[in-house]
Amino acid sequence: MKVLFTNKSKKQLLKIDLRFQEKIINSLEKFERGESVDIKKLMGRKDEYRIRVGHYRIILNKISSEKYLVTKMGERESIYMIFF
Numbered sequence: 001m002k003v004l005f006t007n008k009s010k011k012q013l014l015k016i017d018l019r020f021q022e023k024i025i026n027s028l029e030k031f032e033r034g035e036s037v038d039i040k041k042l043m044g045r046k047d048e049y050r051i052r053v054g055h056y057r058i059i060l061n062k063i064s065s066e067k068y069l070v071t072k073m074g075e076r077e078s079i080y081m082i083f084f
Helices: 007-015 018-033 076-083
Strands: 002-005 039-041 048-053 056-062 067-075
Touching: 002 007, 002 018, 007 018, 007 067, 018 048, 018 056, 018 067, 056 076, 067 076
Parallel strands: 002 067
Antiparallel strands: 039 048, 048 056, 056 067
């Protein structure tokens, strides 16, 4: 699988603490290799998923069967506010 980033999600990643950046990148690399990560489809959303890394969430859009686009990432408390 291939994971792509939006410019906004790249900026959001750089704002996160360095040790959590590493964990997030490791989780995305595992996902690309097809290894197990904590991923779930978002309810009420078409082709949107989230990956949980500690108290951080990564929101992905499925572009095709092999491509995902990271659209947002941040702390759990604030990331889901965008849906309301």
